[in-house]
Amino acid sequence: MAKRPLSTPEPSSNGQNGNWNAEQAHHSIRESMRVLGRYLHGKEKPLRLALICFFSRGHLLIEDLPGLGKTTLAIGLAKVLGLTFGRIQCTSDLLPTDITGLSIYNKTSGLFEFHPGPIFHNIILVDEINRATPKTQSALLEAMGEKQVTAEGRTMDLPQPFFVIATQNPAEQFGTFPLPESQMDRFMMKIHIGYPHREAELEILRGGSKRRELYSVEPVMNQESVLRIQDFIRKGVIASEAILDYMMQIIEATRQSEFLAAGLSTRGALALLHTSRAHAFMEGRDYVLPEDVKAMALHVIPHRVFFREEYDHVDKKEIVRSLLEKIPVPA
Numbered sequence: 001m002a003k004r005p006l007s008t009p010e011p012s013s014n015g016q017n018g019n020w021n022a023e024q025a026h027h028s029i030r031e032s033m034r035v036l037g038r039y040l041h042g043k044e045k046p047l048r049l050a051l052i053c054f055f056s057r058g059h060l061l062i063e064d065l066p067g068l069g070k071t072t073l074a075i076g077l078a079k080v081l082g083l084t085f086g087r088i089q090c091t092s093d094l095l096p097t098d099i100t101g102l103s104i105y106n107k108t109s110g111l112f113e114f115h116p117g118p119i120f121h122n123i124i125l126v127d128e129i130n131r132a133t134p135k136t137q138s139a140l141l142e143a144m145g146e147k148q149v150t151a152e153g154r155t156m157d158l159p160q161p162f163f164v165i166a167t168q169n170p171a172e173q174f175g176t177f178p179l180p181e182s183q184m185d186r187f188m189m190k191i192h193i194g195y196p197h198r199e200a201e202l203e204i205l206r207g208g209s210k211r212r213e214l215y216s217v218e219p220v221m222n223q224e225s226v227l228r229i230q231d232f233i234r235k236g237v238i239a240s241e242a243i244l245d246y247m248m249q250i251i252e253a254t255r256q257s258e259f260l261a262a263g264l265s266t267r268g269a270l271a272l273l274h275t276s277r278a279h280a281f282m283e284g285r286d287y288v289l290p291e292d293v294k295a296m297a298l299h300v301i302p303h304r305v306f307f308r309e310e311y312d313h314v315d316k317k318e319i320v321r322s323l324l325e326k327i328p329v330p331a
Helices: 022-037 044-055 070-080 096-100 134-146 198-207 223-236 241-256 266-282 290-300 316-325
Strands: 060-063 085-089 101-106 111-116 123-127 148-151 154-157 163-168 189-191 260-262
Touching: 022 044, 022 070, 022 223, 022 266, 044 060, 044 070, 044 163, 044 189, 044 223, 044 266, 070 085, 070 123, 070 163, 096 101, 096 134, 096 148, 101 148, 134 148, 134 163, 189 290, 223 266, 241 260, 241 266, 241 290, 241 316, 266 290, 290 316
Parallel strands: 060 163, 060 189, 085 123, 123 163
Antiparallel strands: 101 111, 148 154
């Protein structure tokens, strides 16, 4: 199917539109990828997936070994998108107030003043999330789901956009607390970064780490433009009835599979739709194709469904891939 020109979006809900159009947005995304490619050698795919998750208004879980560029990815995204960045290093003694903030008595004014925690940023890196206790992990639930924080009886809105990138180490289990199902379902996508290919790693060895240089990178976008792109993807990228029916077949297949004890939730179904729209937009289209759905299913579904105990050792992506192969693709 030939690509048709991206249409100019309708004014967003906040009334911002001006001369902005989807072609300009697509150019900004390509430029962001180019700039970050200088610091994330061989990580084009995880960078692309992270941007898809961000523009889908979701949250990202990265499961991988230390030292593969997770922190560099998070800092780089914040810099090129012109957004604020906060980091939470999870440990077993981390408290919920270390995330949300707390009130401190001011002797001069004689009043308690609230000091916001690191959660009050646009992009948050939650490093080694499975090292935090369940009580502390739960402090993230409201923030990730409702985009707000309740602290000391007050409910406060978080800045928009709000994007959590959480990491966990799959190989080290000592002193960790597995994420509960409710927390896993808050993450729109789960990805792995993996080792860079040989030439990319040789380039890193020749030039050394460039993370410090990231802090001086000029933003490609700003808060206003990224909100407009998010708004357009949600409202302006079309998923036809045929595509929605195709998605429903995938969703029903997960719920009826002999390999799964429980299939995709409604929240998971929406995540598949939103990421498919963002993937289509990244491909330069304002309509969703089956290829968009299949590409996103492998990152949206596996961490959300419950596998039967006898199949727990099988590669989850392979099971999802086998389900996709059985479903006829709409013409």
